[in-house]
Amino acid sequence: MKSKEILLLSVLLLILSSLSCTSGDDVESSELVQPSNWWEKLPRPVYATLEKVENSQWWFEVYRLPHNIYAIYEPYQFEEAICYLVEGEDRAVIIDTGTGIGDLKKLIDELTDLPYSVLNTHTHYDHVGDNHQFTEIAMLRDADGINRLIEGRTNESLMNYLRPALLRKGLPEEFDPDSWTIPSVEPTYLFDDGTLIDLGGRTLEVIHTPGHCTDEVCFLDKENKILFTGDMFFPGPLYAFGDDVNIDEYFQSVKKLEARIKEFDFLCSGHNDPWVKSEVIHRVREGFEDVFAGKGEFEEEQGVRRYYFNGFDILIRTDMIK
Numbered sequence: 110m111k112s113k114e115i116l117l118l119s120v121l122l123l124i125l126s127s128l129s130c131t132s133g134d135d136v137e138s139s140e141l142v143q144p145s146n147w148w149e150k151l152p153r154p155v156y157a158t159l160e161k162v163e164n165s166q167w168w169f170e171v172y173r174l175p176h177n178i179y180a181i182y183e184p185y186q187f188e189e190a191i192c193y194l195v196e197g198e199d200r201a202v203i204i205d206t207g208t209g210i211g212d213l214k215k216l217i218d219e220l221t222d223l224p225y226s227v228l229n230t231h232t233h234y235d236h237v238g239d240n241h242q243f244t245e246i247a248m249l250r251d252a253d254g255i256n257r258l259i260e261g262r263t264n265e266s267l268m269n270y271l272r273p274a275l276l277r278k279g280l281p282e283e284f285d286p287d288s289w290t291i292p293s294v295e296p297t298y299l300f301d302d303g304t305l306i307d308l309g310g311r312t313l314e315v316i317h318t319p320g321h322c323t324d325e326v327c328f329l330d331k332e333n334k335i336l337f338t339g340d341m342f343f344p345g346p347l348y349a350f351g352d353d354v355n356i357d358e359y360f361q362s363v364k365k366l367e368a369r370i371k372e373f374d375f376l377c378s379g380h381n382d383p384w385v386k387s388e389v390i391h392r393v394r395e396g397f398e399d400v401f402a403g404k405g406e407f408e409e410e411q412g413v414r415r416y417y418f419n420g421f422d423i424l425i426r427t428d429m430i431k
């Protein structure tokens with residue numbers, strides 16, 4: 110073939126490939142899911158009300174919450190992932206391990222002298238990024254979740270999350286984007302709905318809240334009336350559009366938490382804001398009801414709708430709405 114024909118053919122192939130149907134990744138990159146102005150909301154007002162704790166890495170911001178809890182926040186990547194160090198009298202747990210861009214183990218060793226283990230709220234990349242640094246990893250007894258943790262993530266599958274528009278201040282010098290992966294990890298302990306985790310003077314109860322994905326759990330700090338919610342709830346766009354989502358289960362899980370709302374006053378969520386009054390759970394239940402009833406304000410793009418509510422949004426695939 111002459112070079113002109115080759116050029117024409119490649120242009121044609123390019124056009125054809127851009128016409129292929131919308132994949133999950135395309136949806137994730139849509140402006141409704143990953144808005145290019147995400148950082149305009151920062152710093153979020155809550156952080157001025159919390160005590161900041163200095164640490165050796167600029168990538169993390171650490172805040173001391175009541176009852177010996179540290180919120181570990183990643184404000185420079187659009188996920189704004191938050192994980193938590195929770196100290197009991199005898200031992201500590203790390204609830205989620207962030208994206209893996211920062212060196213979480215180094216940070217934890219600066220914050221506590223207690224022995225510790227990791228509790229995963231679920232196994233999406235932005236919660237298990239640094240699991241591989243730790244020796245004790247607990248998660249829900251759930252086949253899909255366990256497989257996802259063991260499979261890990263390739264560099265190629267993660268690169269979308271480092272697009273310049275999704276970063277606010279570059280990346281840490283020690284971090285090499287070209288070799289970033291989520292290494293395969295085997296959980297060392299499996300818990301179930303209702304399992305009690307004793308830290309000494311402080312008990313966390315596992316509450317299985319599937320919907321965002323099958324292995325999503327919350328941890329109820331019973332003595333201190335705090336609920337760690339992972340991605341079940343955070344004050345931002347609740348992801349109810351991915352392949353892992355079961356929207357009916359999500360709604361049932363919201364109702365399950367609402368039925369127990371007297372047992373917790375505050376939510377420590379997996380993104381954006383680490384200290385939210387629990388009453389928002391009532392509005393989340395109402396929000397899902399509005400979506401199912403065809404009510405509520407929304408914007409739609411690439412087969413995804415973003416519904417806007419007071420204190421959170423719901424991102425849902427249009428074909429999931431009954």
Ligand SMILES: [Zn+2]
Binds near residue numbers: 235340379380
């Ligand atoms: Zn998440």
